[in-house]
Amino acid sequence: MTIENYISRFAAAVDSPYTQARRCKAQGQKVIGWLLTDVPEELIHAAGAFPVGILGSHNNIRLADTHVQVWMCSLMRSSLEMGLAGELDFLDGVVIPHTCDTARMIGDIWRRNCRTPYVDSFLMPRQVNRRSAREYLIGELGRLKRQLEQRTGEMITAEKLHASIRLFNENRRLLRRMREIHAGHPGLLTSRQVYTVIKAAMYMDKAEHNRILRDLVRELEEKADEGAGVLPGTVRLVISGGVWEPPETMDLIDGAGGVVVGDDLHTGARYLGPDPDEDGDGLAALADRQLNKMPFCAHENGDYGRARFLIDLARRSQADGLLFLHLKFCEPENYDYHDLREALKAAAIPNFRLETEFTNPNLGQIRTRLEAFIEMIGRDSIERTF
Amino acid sequence: MSVPFKTAALMKELMARYYARGEECRRQGIPVAWVTAVFPVEIIYGMDLFPYYPENFGAVASARKIADKLSVAAERQGYFPDLCGYARCGIGDAYAVDHPAGNILPPDLLLCSNTQCGSLPKWFQAAGRFYNKPYFLWDAPFLESEVSDLSQNYLLQQLHELIDFLEVTTKRRLDFDRLREAVALSGEACRLWNDCLEMAALEPAPFGFFDACFHMAPIVTMRGTQAAVDYYRQLKAEIKERWAKKIYAIPNERYKVYFDHIPVWPRLRWFADLFAAHDTLVVASQYTHAWAMNFDPARPLETLAEQYPRQFVNRGFDYRIKLKIEFMTRYHCDGFVLFSNRSCKPNAFGLYDKNKVLTELTGLPGVVFEGDMSDLRFFPEPQVQTLLEIFFERLGSSRAISASALKKK
Ligand code: SF4
Ligand code: SF4
Numbered sequence: 001m002t003i004e005n006y007i008s009r010f011a012a013a014v015d016s017p018y019t020q021a022r023r024c025k026a027q028g029q030k031v032i033g034w035l036l037t038d039v040p041e042e043l044i045h046a047a048g049a050f051p052v053g054i055l056g057s058h059n060n061i062r063l064a065d066t067h068v069q070v071w072m073c074s075l076m077r078s079s080l081e082m083g084l085a086g087e088l089d090f091l092d093g094v095v096i097p098h099t100c101d102t103a104r105m106i107g108d109i110w111r112r113n114c115r116t117p118y119v120d121s122f123l124m125p126r127q128v129n130r131r132s133a134r135e136y137l138i139g140e141l142g143r144l145k146r147q148l149e150q151r152t153g154e155m156i157t158a159e160k161l162h163a164s165i166r167l168f169n170e171n172r173r174l175l176r177r178m179r180e181i182h183a184g185h186p187g188l189l190t191s192r193q194v195y196t197v198i199k200a201a202m203y204m205d206k207a208e209h210n211r212i213l214r215d216l217v218r219e220l221e222e223k224a225d226e227g228a229g230v231l232p233g234t235v236r237l238v239i240s241g242g243v244w245e246p247p248e249t250m251d252l253i254d255g256a257g258g259v260v261v262g263d264d265l266h267t268g269a270r271y272l273g274p275d276p277d278e279d280g281d282g283l284a285a286l287a288d289r290q291l292n293k294m295p296f297c298a299h300e301n302g303d304y305g306r307a308r309f310l311i312d313l314a315r316r317s318q319a320d321g322l323l324f325l326h327l328k329f330c331e332p333e334n335y336d337y338h339d340l341r342e343a344l345k346a347a348a349i350p351n352f353r354l355e356t357e358f359t360n361p362n363l364g365q366i367r368t369r370l371e372a373f374i375e376m377i378g379r380d381s382i383e384r385t386f
Numbered sequence: 387m388s389v390p391f392k393t394a395a396l397m398k399e400l401m402a403r404y405y406a407r408g409e410e411c412r413r414q415g416i417p418v419a420w421v422t423a424v425f426p427v428e429i430i431y432g433m434d435l436f437p438y439y440p441e442n443f444g445a446v447a448s449a450r451k452i453a454d455k456l457s458v459a460a461e462r463q464g465y466f467p468d469l470c471g472y473a474r475c476g477i478g479d480a481y482a483v484d485h486p487a488g489n490i491l492p493p494d495l496l497l498c499s500n501t502q503c504g505s506l507p508k509w510f511q512a513a514g515r516f517y518n519k520p521y522f523l524w525d526a527p528f529l530e531s532e533v534s535d536l537s538q539n540y541l542l543q544q545l546h547e548l549i550d551f552l553e554v555t556t557k558r559r560l561d562f563d564r565l566r567e568a569v570a571l572s573g574e575a576c577r578l579w580n581d582c583l584e585m586a587a588l589e590p591a592p593f594g595f596f597d598a599c600f601h602m603a604p605i606v607t608m609r610g611t612q613a614a615v616d617y618y619r620q621l622k623a624e625i626k627e628r629w630a631k632k633i634y635a636i637p638n639e640r641y642k643v644y645f646d647h648i649p650v651w652p653r654l655r656w657f658a659d660l661f662a663a664h665d666t667l668v669v670a671s672q673y674t675h676a677w678a679m680n681f682d683p684a685r686p687l688e689t690l691a692e693q694y695p696r697q698f699v700n701r702g703f704d705y706r707i708k709l710k711i712e713f714m715t716r717y718h719c720d721g722f723v724l725f726s727n728r729s730c731k732p733n734a735f736g737l738y739d740k741n742k743v744l745t746e747l748t749g750l751p752g753v754v755f756e757g758d759m760s761d762l763r764f765f766p767e768p769q770v771q772t773l774l775e776i777f778f779e780r781l782g783s784s785r786a787i788s789a790s791a792l793k794k795k
Contacts, residue, residue, distance in 0.1 A: 108703030
């Protein structure tokens with residue numbers, strides 16, 4: 001099969017995100033949804049349920065407007081809209097992580113208005129550097145585990161959890177490998193294709209995703225060995241933010257002569273994160289994965305600040321610039337922006353902020369602004385070369 | 387509000403002394419600790435540090451109608467007008483050239499709790515970077531239903547971490563006797579403050595929500611000191627005295643209503659006058675009742691770890707509904723006003739559903755209005771006025787219904 005064939009499988013999952021979940025449900029499997037970001041899917045999987053991401057939608061928002069203000073971020077508003085519209089009625093439950101105030105308040109609204117029988121708030125710690133965080137998080141994961149066991153009627157044994165962790169680790173390893181190849185050979189995949197593969201992992205059965213991805217990676221490796229896809233002159237970008245929405249943004253970046261080589265997005269590199277240990281105590285391993293994730297907007301990481309992280313990331317990825325892709329009304333990102341911008345400036349990394357929404361994006365404007373930014377840093381990097 | 391409170395003069399003096407003390411501490415090298423409004427400040431007293439409340443600065447700047455100007459200073463730096471107004475005031479002040487509401491007191495360390503919201507940690511962290519000072523978060527898991535041992539232990543363990551952090555950064559030791567004393571004083575101030583608030587239930591009442599907004603600064607900024615206790619003892623006595631002399635909060639009280647949550651600071655007067663003109667007294671708000679801690683000074687750390695995170699700010703939907711209905715019942719309310727405050731997302735999100743549920747459960751007329759507590763650029767005054775006028779018209783007709791509906795509950 002060609003690369004395009006593999007990609008089309010992933011793209012199909014992203015275009016029709018709940019087809020597989022519904023199929024599992026029809027076959028009698030429990031389906032547990034999760035909202036962005038950081039819900040430990042491995043636990044859901046180990047309970048024999050099908051974990052599926054609820055990642056917002058591009059449809060017009062009507063029903064949610066009677067429940068939440070228009071100044072709630074469109075990620076949560078459009079996710080709630082799906083719940084209200086009955087599009088998620090196949091779910092046996094949904095796990096909502098407490099990242100920000102919006103996520104913290106949406107649980108009760110969801111519980112009250114959507115037909116989801118079980119709504120769990122995953123109360124992760126919002127500090128990660130002190131001893132108390134780990135102890136608490138292991139306890140909270142234990143609570144979530146017991147809830148999932150009750151809801152699915154299946155015990156999460158140590159073996160099952162280990163098996164799930166192994167499966168998910170393989171997925172992460174393959175995804176990382178794909179990105180690595182792409183970063184060196186950006187001509188082999190478009191930026192949008194790369195991120196579509198990652199997003200598909202949030203919707204598809206992991207074993208199946210692994211199967212296709214393994215073949216894709218092999219194909220990419222062959223092509224890379226032949227030296228294909230090296231695109232000199234492309235402007236290499238790192239993206240910082242929450243989600244790569246609207247998806248057309250990725251096309252517009254490539255269209256303007258850019259390529260995305262790194263990110264800290266919830267629907268990107270944050271999802272890959274560090275791998276939990278494959279043996280030993282499963283909950284502790286999941287806790288360590290969570291605590292060692294890259295810094296992000298929703299909570300602090302005192303030992304490794306986000307500015308430092310982004311500068312390292314940009315350098316490691318040999319990026320020419322960084323694009324902040326922020327959702328309108330996302331407070332946490334807003335609070336970080338000034339300091340990150342200044343830190344990048346001090347490190348001579350050109351950067352630019354784009355504010356978008358899920359619904360009714362003004363693509364013309366996004367295009368113009370991206371083109372201007374990419375042209376500007378393209379010029380700069382040429383000047384630097386000579 | 388025609389006859390001024392004697393205590394008002396005392397308040398001015400008290401606050402002036404508090405700010406002066408802050409400056410003095412800076413000069414003397416006593417560390418200034420930024421703290422949040424629902425934070426176990428008693429520990430700060432136990433360490434003999436000076437607590438400073440940037441939220442109070444935000445409220446004062448907002449009441450002086452300069453939040454928009456400070457916000458513009460923050461916006462120039464890349465902060466956006468969608469953030470909490472208090473944070474925009476604090477951040478804006480750091481960059482502003484003019485300081486018509488005085489300068490914020492720069493911190494030596496920043497102590498923050500997220501019991502209230504996730505805005506405060508982000509703001510304090512940004513400020514920590516700006517002032518280049520250490521930051522500590524007391525992380526409070528949301529309390530959706532019951533209190534769990536897990537979160538209780540986590541909260542307590544973090545208090546020990548906080549003490550370690552303070553001892554290391556300030557090279558001071560925690561004095562447990564001072565801590566116990568501060569906890570006792572804090573509890574006493576809370577009791578007296580709530581006694582004052584309770585008097586809004588009298589008919590007609592000598593004290594209402596807008597008065598409470600004026601008199602709340604000490605419970606926020608001086609809780610844990612003798613000064614706060616003295617202040618509320620005097621205020622309580624004065625309210626009683628006014629009641630005896632038939633000096634009421636508004637001239638012709640006919641209706642009592644519940645208000646959720648923070649007032650629109652730069653329009654406090656406007657609201658008070660508008661309600662008074664309709665013979666309506668705002669009698670309670672969860673906001674002014676946020677300091678209802680019932681401490682046990684014998685177990686100072688445990689009691690702090692228990693009481694602070696159990697206030698409504700860290701509670702889920704059902705608890706808040708129950709609390710609001712309790713207030714409406716206890717204060718004999720004829721209606722309720724819900725402020726969808728775009729600054730305060732954790733209190734605004736869910737309000738539309740709460741409006742519906744409260745209407746169903748109480749049968750009382752209610753209204754939701756949109757605006758911002760700080761920034762008049764986001765306060766559509768004519769629309770708010772129209773909405774409230776319609777609400778006032780609905781007030782009269784429902785008293786009988788409401789009484790029976792509340793009883794049914
Ligand atoms: S972090 Fe931002 S994008 Fe994510 S839920 Fe919160 S407000 Fe929305
Ligand atoms: S007003 Fe609301 S968002 Fe702002 S600091 Fe207070 S609780 Fe937080």
